[in-house]
Each structure stands twice: as C-alpha cells, then as structure tokens.
Amino acid sequence: MILYSFLFALLTALLSLFIRREYNYIRWILYSAVLASLTFLIYTMNGLWGYSESFKLLSVGSVDFSLNFKVTPLSWLFSFFTTGLSLSISLFSIVKNRHEESERSIGFFWLILSVCNIAIFLSADLLTLFIFWEAMTFVSFFVISPGWTKSFKAVNYYFILSILGAFAMLVGIFFLYSKSATFNIESNIAQLFVLYELNSPQAIFITLMFVLGFFTKSALMPFHIWPAEAHSEAPDDFSSYLSGIMIKYGLYGSILFLVPLFVFISKFSQTQPMSNHIPLFSHILAWVGAITSVVATFLAVKSNDMKRLAAWSTVGNIGYAATSIFILSSMGVAGGIFHIINHAIFKTAIFLSLAAVKYRTHEREMHRLGGLAYKMPVTFLTFLLGIIAAAGIPPLNGYASKWMIYQSLLSGRFPFLATMIFLSSTGAFMYLFRALHSVFLGQLPSKFDDVKEVPFLMQIPMYILMLLMVIIGIFPGTVLLPVNSILKSMNMEEIKVTYTTMYSMLSSVDAPIVFLVFAGSFAFAFILYLIGKPRRHVELLDNYTAGQDPKEFGLTREMYHFALKFYEPFEHMFDKYPRTNTKEFYDSFERKINETGSFIKKFYSSSPRSAVYIFTLSIVLIIIYGWLVW
Amino acid sequence: MIDNRLIYVMSLLLFLVGLYGVLTRKNILKMLVAVSIMETAANIFLIGLGYISNSSAPILSESLKQVNLLGSNISDPLPHSLVLTAIVIGVGTTALGIAIAVRLYSHYRTLNINKMGDKDEL
C-alpha cells in the first residue's frame, strides 16, 4: 500500500513532465491531488501501529538491500503533518508557478521529494532511512537550484554538508551493521548500547557519525551556515518547504535513534560519564543546540534580507528543539516534538507570506518595502500570526511548545541552557517584529501603489495555516496526545496533558483561558484604536528631510528607511569580541582544495618524462615501504 | 662453467641503464632507444634463463641426434621462442613510438621533451 502509493506518485511525476509549459497549472493541480491523496492515505493509517511493509531489492555481497516501512506513532505524526503542510504549499504554488519560466522541473522534483519525505519518516530500518535520506538530498539539490547561477552557489554549502553528513551516517550504519548484522533500528540501538559497555571509544565514534549526519541536515552548530544561503536563494514557495519540513529530518533522526540510545544509557549504564543525570554526550549535544540558537539569533538580527532573516530564525528554533530533545526528560522530548511541529506550521506560514510579498513586489530587501499591510491584508495577518507564534507569545501554538521547553529545562535543572534559550527567544522578538514593521507597516513606497492582494487560491493555504496556529494554540492536546503515544512507544514516561491543559512539575496552563485573556486584551486595544484620534498620512521624505530633496546629497529613499541598519548599535556592542566566521572557514577550505587541484592538474599535463619519473619513483617507494615493514 | 647469475645481473644492469636513459634523456628518440634497451635487457634475461652450460642450441642436427632424457644437452628452447615473440613486439612498439615522435616533431619543431610540457589550456 505504502510502496504502491509511492510508485503511483512517482509515475505521476514522470508523466507530468510531458505536460506543456503553457499548462503549468494543470501539473500543479495534479501534484496537489496526489499530495491530497497521500495525506488522506496517511491519515487512514492513524492507529495502525506496527503495520509494516517490506520490498526486496538487489542483494549484493553480504548486504540484503530491501525497503522496509513501518507505521509507528512517531512516524505517523511526522509524516502526516509534513504531507499536509506540503499539500497546502502546493496549493499556493499552483498560481505562483503559473508564469515561472524555469518551472518545469521544480514540481517534478518536488513530488519526488514529498515521496522521499514520507518514506524517511516511515522507514523501519536504517538502510531504508539512508536510501531515502540520500535520495532526498540529491533531489533537493535540483529544487533549490533549478538552473539559477546564484542559487547554485548557495546550494553548494547545503549539498556538500549534507552529503558529508550522509556519508558519515553511512559509515556509522555499517559499523553497527558489522556488529549486529541487521539494519533494524531497535536492535541497532541495543547493539550500540552493548558496544558502549564493551568498547566505549568505538561506540562514541559510531554515535558521532550519526550525530554528524543528523546535525548537518538540521543545521546545528558547526553546520549552521547553509540555511541562510539555501533558504534565501531557493524558489520562494520551496523555501517554506525547506524551512518548514526538510530541516526537521535531522531532529527526527535524533528522536528516532539518539534519544532512545541516550535514554537507555541513562537508565542502565554504570560505566558512562553522566552529567546532571543525563549522559555527558547528550548534555553536550543539548549545549550545541542552545549555542546554535543564540548564534542564529544574533545573525538573524543582523540580516537585512527578509528570507535570510526567516532562515536564521529557523536555525534558532531548531536549536531550541534540539536542546529540549537532548535533555531526555519526557517533558523535554515532548516539547521538542511539539515545537518541531509548531515550527513547521508557523515557519511555513511566514515563508508563504514572504513568498506572497515577493510574488507581488519582486523585492526581498526589507528596507525597500514597507506599508504593505493595507494592500495585502491576508498576507499581513498570516505573517503577523506567524511571528506571534514564532516569538512564543501566548495565544498561539508557539507559546505552548516554548512553555514546555522552558518547563522541562527548569525542572531538569539546566539553568544555563534555560538562560540561553530565554536570551535567544528574546532576540526573536527583536528581529521578527522588525521584519513585520519594515515589510508590512510603516510607509508604502510609491512604486508599490498598485500592489494587490494575492489571488484567492494563494490565500487558501494561508487561511489553513492561520487556523492551525490558532487551533493548536487553544487546544495543544490535539498534538500533544499523539505525542504522548510516541513517548509511550519509546518506553518513556508520559506527560500529563488534556485537550486544553498542559501540566508540568512546576505549573500548568489552561490554553483556552490564556487565549480568552489575550483575545480580550486585543479586542480592548482594537477598541482604543477605533475610538482614538484619526491618523494623518505623512510621506516618508516629508518626515525625515524637512522638505529637502535628498538626491542633492546623493541619498536615496531607501537609505532613509528605518529598517536599514536598524540594529547597528546592537552590532557595535559585539565589535570588541573576536568573530569566527564559519562561512569563511568553509570558503578557505574550498580554496585550498582548488589550489591542490591545480597543482595535480599541472602534474598531469606535464611532460611524458615526468610521468615516467613519478612512475619509477612510486615503484621505488613501494619497494622501500616493503623493506620497512619486512 | 658460467654462473647463470652473471647473465641475470648483466641483463638487469642493462635494464637499469635503459631506465636511467628514459628518466634522464631529453630527446624523444633517445628515450625510445632507452626503452628498446630495456626491452632488450628483458629479452637477454629470458634467454639467460634457458642457458645450460656445455649444451648446444636446441636444433636437432647431425651433431645433435637426440635430446637426452633430462634435457641437459640442449639449452631450453622455450625462452628462445618467447624472446622471438618479445622482439617482434618490441619492434612494433618502437615503430609506433617513432611515428609518434615524427608527428610530435612536426607539431613542436623539436625533439626536446622538456619543451613539449607546455601549459596548453589547463
């Protein structure tokens, strides 16, 4: 059933290549239909825990390649939400891609990507996971960079890091396989635990390989640079997919493999170093997550491009979720999963609204925009709700998950981690509201006078997302109850939650009440706004230059925009501290490789005599080596 | 009574001379000569393998009516035939090498190999 639906989707994708470019929208309607049926299919699998499918492939040597799928609470939750979100994005894309020139292949790859997405979540063994992981990486290359020179440079970081991570994971998988002779995830976790007791360095090496694989994909600390490049240069509607869904694979892998392992260790191991009642390794990873979120927040504050800003915000959120997952308490893991799902929703909303803005204005730099709220009210509202959720302000879903993360950090006694998360959460206010203000509020540049709201079909997904944010905000139990069954299937203690109320060790929250309070205060503020003094519209230049023509000073309108260098003073605060630029490190690495390459190339095109020389020299070196080891 | 090792060592020395020639000569034709020397050295080595002292050539004639049971009155005929093949192969390679050299000369107007390692479109 699962496999056939995949084949069906792939076949549709293949056939759709033959649709002519003029009928782009038919193709996208087709994709939406396929995604809708996939979503429905996954929905019907709710509760079929343990349902599995297996499909044998080639077996070469000792390895039996086969595809194994299995439905578990964890995989169901992730696959259902991600497929549903991609359905809403594809609805958005129907109109958006109607007039795109180089569109033909994007949709094709995207549908393959959706299949890989579901398959990653449903895969029952490590090899299947790896197969679709790698396929997803390869295919996403073509979607992020559909033949654009600029996005090619951007995708490089993503691609190289992902591939290195995937290969590291491959090595890890096969080291384990050589011990356990199976790819089954549970038995491999058990095997790795045994290995921790027997040969600790090797076990740590294997775990590290998995960590590399997961962390490169989820852009955690040393690999945090790629989202800013890739998300911002990808096609606009795809950015939301990339940021909302694809970046979560690493965290999914961590929940699937690392968390049970660490839980195992913290429960049963006598030999492993512990810190704060969790394994030291896990604690370090939690720290990596926290540091990532802080760094990402600072970088988001600095960025002027709205898509880059949203991308950095994604990295920050991934950081929270990672921290929360790796402290291994039930509350933490549940909060992490909850936050992953919430983030998928609100970040999709944010990116879709940005895509809508760009669809109408063709502009990305924030200081060239402004005042679009009146022109594009639905987009504005989506963005507003999105950033409210992202900043973790109460009535919406982001609040619920952030609350759980704070609760778990505090009740687990991780004060420093909690401080860092608080810090970056505060930073989120700084950059998100700046984005809101500079894009949607403030002065409307005159060139955007005839900008209209996006077509209705593009608004539908926004309505859906807004609705989701509100509903989950009011009834966190809709997600948390399935999360509870995940915890149960992972043999962890369940958290205490009802449809509307969340309980922790320290306190409890009744979400509808919170919502009512906030809705009430909003209503109050709105009434104040209505009865207040009517506002007068002032032109930007009138305001700042006292009537003089700025062109005389060689200044442009954009330079007066308050969003330009908005946080420069804040940046100056950190001028004193030495800065390590990760991107520069990667770039210099690339340069070094290129230099070596030119050197090798020169050798290869040198004269035949040097060829013979090196030939003989190498033979002699082998001989000398032979003498040495004799 | 000649020690066979003498032949082996001499052929090896010849081989090394040829190798040294390939490594140090600049002229293409001289390199080809050096390669030929190497091949000749290998052939001498092969011939040397079949040498039995006080034996005659492996051709039955009035003076050699019959091969004795241990084959100690003839030198080993197999290396001779191998060398025959190897020589012809060497001739073929050398001919081809010379043809390439002629062509290279017509491109570069020199036989100096060092002047051919030019940086054409790296």
Add this chain to the structure above:
Amino acid sequence: MSYNSAILLIAAPLLMAFLSFILGIFNKRIPAILLVLTLSFNFYFSTYLLTLVSSKGVLVSVISGFEPPFGINLVLTYFSLLLLSLIYLIILSASVVFVSKKTDENTVKVATLLFLFTAAASGLLLTGDIFNMFVFFEIFAVANISLISLKKNKTSLKGSFKYLLLSSIGSAFLLFGIGMIYGTLGTLNIAEIGLRFYELSPLTGAFIFIMFLGAILSETETFPFNFWITDSYKGARNFVNILLGSASSVAALYIFFRLFFTIIGYPINNRYEFLISMDARLIIALISAISVIVSEIGALSSKSVKRILAFSSASQMGMILFAFSISDFNSFSAALTLIFNLSLSKAILFLSSHEIMKGAKEKNIESFTGGLGRNPVFSALFIFGSLSMVGFPLTLGFYGKISLVASAVSASGYFSILVFVILLASAAELFYYFRLMHKLFVSEQNHTEKTKMNWFYAASGSLLLAVMIILALMPKFTERIVSSAAGDMMDKTTYIERVLKAEDLK
C-alpha cells in the same frame, strides 16, 4: 565434448580484421558493417558460453591440441565471460558511434583497429597462459596507443606517447616477472603457477609482485602511475573515450585480478591472502585510496569536461581496486557491481557529453549551459549516467558503493579507515557531477534552438542505459550473475583443478 570452439571469440574478430582490410578497398562501408555483425556474434556467443559455464563450471579450451600446462589454453570462467560480454557490449556501442561518422581515408584502418581491439580484449580475458597474456596485453596497449593518437593533435600525441612509455616500461617489468616465474617454476600456465606460487622464496615472490604492480597499475589508472589519462582522454576521439574509459578499464581490472589473485593470492579462510612478506593487500588498498583522493581533487578543479570524466574514471578504478584489496566474497561482489556501473555509465557519459557539447568552441563545463533545452535526450542520458556514477539510491552505483562500505567495515583494521577516506573523496565526485548537471538546467540564455539528433548515438546510449536499468531493477537476475561471478573469483581451487585436470587438490 570439447569446448575448443571458444577460440572463435578471438579468431572471428582477427579473421575479420584481415578480411575487412581487403574488402575495405572496394567499399569503405563494408568493414563498419562487418564490425557490428562480428561484435553481435561475439556478444551472442559469449553469452551462450556464459550459460554453458554457469551450468558446468569452469571449462577449458585447448589450442593446438596440446593439453595444459604444455600447450596454450583458454579458460572459460564465469567471471571472465561475464566481463567479456560487458566489454563486447561497450565495443558494440562504441562502434555504433564510430559507424555514424562520415567515411574518410582512415575508416577502414580504424575499423580494423577496432577488430583487433576486440580480439585483444577477448584474448586477455580468456587466455590461461601468462606469456600469452603478455602478448595480448601488448596488442591491447598498441591498439590503445593507436586509437588515442587518432586525432593527431598535440594533446592526443602527448597522451599516447605517455601511454607508450609507461606501457613499454610496464611490459618490460611484466616480462621480467614472467621470466622470474619461468626460471623458478618452469611453467607458464597460470593455473600451475597459481598452484605452486607458495613454493617460491619470499624475495622472489616480492620481486614478482613488484614487477606485476609496475606492469598493471598504469593500465588501471591508479594515481602515481596514471599520468597518461588526462591528455589521452582529452585528446582522443569520442568513441575512443568510450573504449578507453569502459572497455580498457574493465580488461585492465581483469588482468589485475588474474595476476594478483589467481597467481599470487591464496584463498585462506574465505579471504585472499598474499603469501609474501609485505602486506600486499594493504599496499594495494593504500595506493587505491590515494588514487581516489588525488583524482577527485584533480577533477574538482578541472574545467574541461573530458578531463573531469577522466579523473572520475581514475577514482572509480581506485574504488574498485580497493574493493579487490579487501578480497573476500562480499567485496568482490561490490567490485563487480562497481565495474558494471563504471563501464556502462562512463560510456553513457562520454557519449552524451560529446553530443551536448556539440558546436561549442571550448569543450569545458560552460558548454553544458542550457543543455536540457538544446538537447533533451542526451541531457537526460547524461543525468541518468551521472546519477548512477555518483550512486543515486537504487542505481547500480549505489549498490556498489554501499556494499563496498559494508565489506570494508566488516574487514579488519585499516580498511574501515580507508573506506571512510574514500567516501569523503567521493563526496567531491558528487559535487562536480552535480555541477555539470546543474549547468544543464540553466536556462537563462535564450539560445534554445535544438541541436540535430544523432540517432546512432541515441541508439547506442539507450542500449547501454537499458542494460543499466535492467541490471538495477531486476534483482534476481543481477544477484545471480554477481554472486556467481564473485563465487568464481573466490574459487581458485576449481580453476586450477579444471585446468590441470587434477581432482585431488583439495
């Protein structure tokens, strides 16, 4: 029943080579047609023999009526016939490409060269006599040199001269090695040498090992020995690239296997070991790992497409040699899968890149720009080829690479570290192939007039692609041939027993 007619695999192309030279005087098209016909015959006959061998085990075909070890004999093993069929397939596709060109004064000669190339490849893979192998090795080398130098420009001449020097030195080395074997063991039959190699003193064994290394490593495009590759690939004509990159490499790998495993290696505990004092397996593994790294870095900074493909070929060969060096059943299976992948996809890549770059002045990566619009069929072929090359999941390359990792990790010691290095290097491979593919998608320029389709190229490309897809998507079939061939590679005893007609070796 005797299987002596297997010699037709060599004799038919040889006869046709001489015959077509005469017939070509009357009509220049005749040799080309004969070429395709002969190759089809050879392919059919080799697959027929393959089915025979798979049911009956190793077969021996006698030449001149003298049984081994005295006469020269052909040994039909599953492994050799499998690779031979593959080589025929590739030569067939290359000759289809060759046939599509307009005839000129050289057509007949080149067709004759291709016949001789086929004969040499058949001889190399089938012969059971080491000196005979040397002779075919030389025919093969001379054929390659002549083919490389066909264009007669600076690059191709330099490349072929390098190849000539290296292969001449290599053949002198090989001759010394063969001489040493004959001088000590008194035989030239590969089976008998393999049987008695352990009798040799360590120094003699090391001598032969080094001589063989010197002889074969430049043919297998291994790094410090392969300085001919870039010039040769870059300077050669398109169908020659296909032959060099696919057929020659496969043949070279086969010789490598025979020299080092059937002759020197000795199967112990389900794994080949070398009974000479230095750890020969480790040496081969080290060389191949270095080769992979260097070639990947070289390819990474190259701009010329053919040079990139040449370097990539070298790195793939390094990977296969690495798989050989692990030398157990699993790694041999991986190596076979990789060999299939390398030869088929490299042929596709050379073929399609030539068509995509048609009309471009500079044959570098920029000439790929907008290929998908200009030339959709060949761009699609190129994409399929490179996806298989880099190991996109569920292609041949993927199976090969993964099972290589699996076998390396389960082998002890250094191999698991080296495979990690190799994997890192192959990330670079991914990068430059994706760079090329990305260029195909670029549609910023507006010159999207389609290039004229070359149906011969398309036919031969899709033939190869079809084989590749069949191999990847028919698990049972591929599994059977791979495991039979790998089993055949592991089973040295049967080889010796069958050749020497000795039943009591075990």
Add this chain to the structure above:
Amino acid sequence: MRETSFNTGKFFALIIVAVLGIFMISPFFDTGSGKKISPRLENLKDRVSLHYGLKNVNDASKNIEECQGDYYTCREGVKCNNVIYKETADAETGPANLVTSIVLDYRAFDTLGEITVLFISILGVALLMTGFPALPVKNESMIQSAGAKFLVPIIMLVGIYIFLHGHLTPGGGFPGGAVIATGFLLMFMTSGDYNFRSRRFKTVETAAGTIIVALAIAGLIFKDSFFANFLPNGRLGDLFSSFLIVIIYSLIGIKVGSELSVGLRNLYTGEKDD
C-alpha cells in the same frame, strides 16, 4: 625536471635506479628458504620445455591425467619415446628446429598474437602518418643505386631461404620477412624514383594474414583444435617435413616482409592510399 634542476633530476634518477637495482638483484642472491632461481641450470627436468624437446607432450599430459597421486611426481614419471634426427617419422611435431616446433606448434597461438602486434603497430604507423607530407628524396650516387640493384635480388633470395628453412635451421618467417623488407628499404634509400604501390602490398599482407587464421580455423574443423596440425609430418630433419609449418612460416615471411616494407615506406614518405 625543469631545465634548471636538470642535474638534481639526474642525481635522483640515479638513486631511484640504484634502489630499484638493489631490489631487483636481491632475489638472485637469496639465501632464504623456498624455491629461488638456480645459479646454474643443470637440466630441463623441472620445466615444461623438457617435453617439448622430447616431443612427448601428448604422452605427458595423458600420463598426468591417468596417474593417481601427486601432480608433480606424475609429471616426472613420463615415459620417453626417443626422437632421433633423420630417423623418426611422424613425430608429434615435424620441425627439427625445436624452437620452431614451439613457435609454430606448441605455442602457435603466441605467434598469431605476435603477427597481430606487428600488424596493429604498422597499422598505427599508417594512421599516424596519414596526411604527413612526403620528405623530398635525395638522389643518391650512381654506385649506390647500381650496387643496390645488384644486391636486392640476393637479399630477397636469402630472405626466402630463411623462411623456407625455418623448420630446420635457425630462422623463420620473422627474420626472413625482415630481410626481405631490408631489400625494399635498400631500394628506397638508394634510388630516388623508386616507389611501389602500397595497396598491392597491403592486399598481399592481409591476404596472408587471412590465410593464416583460416588455416588455424581449419585445424579447429579437422582436428577439433585451433592451430592443430592437420597435415602429415615427414621424416624429422627432411626439407619436406612438417608441411603446415612450412606453409605458415612462408605466409608469415610474406606478411612480415610486405608489412615492414609498407611501414618503412610510411615513415619515409607518409601514408597515402594509391
């Protein structure tokens, strides 16, 4: 290996070669255990060529097949049929020249390969020299050209003698062919207006090649073995013995002679189809 560091290059080359030399010489003075190359070869007992010399290869292989027990001891205990010069008729192979019997009978396949190598390299030369401008031929002195005209028939005759007597005396197709080619080369070098039509030579050459392969395949048809000798062998040492070998050696002589002539001409004047 630039011009400036030339001497260092030489020095290192010397070192490299020296190390290689030490390595390659060491097995000859090996004193360790195991089989090693013998300092002095006493007889051919351990070698396959003993049976080539005794012309009892078929007996030997039959013996090995029938013998129970160790493989090596079986090979040693082969009975010997005495092959005596000018007495034995219909021996296993005809030639009195044992090398010829190996080259064209026991290991005839090698020789086929050898022919192919020569053919393919001359083909390669022809391909390389296509379109190469012919060098101007200098007119040599009258004495040289007259002398050459006198010598060439003799050279040809010697060449033909060499390949026809290949089964009795040292020599054979390859030396004979080479001698014939020398005759043509001499004509080329001495008389400026001498030329021949290469197409005719090539036809002869490839026809000879075709016949050789055809004869080999005839062996496959008549005797179930490629290159098997299907013609009768006469008395050992007679001129009219071992017919197949004489035929093949003559063909090889013709082939090699025309091949080398064409090759030399190509190097001299460039290849063109005339």
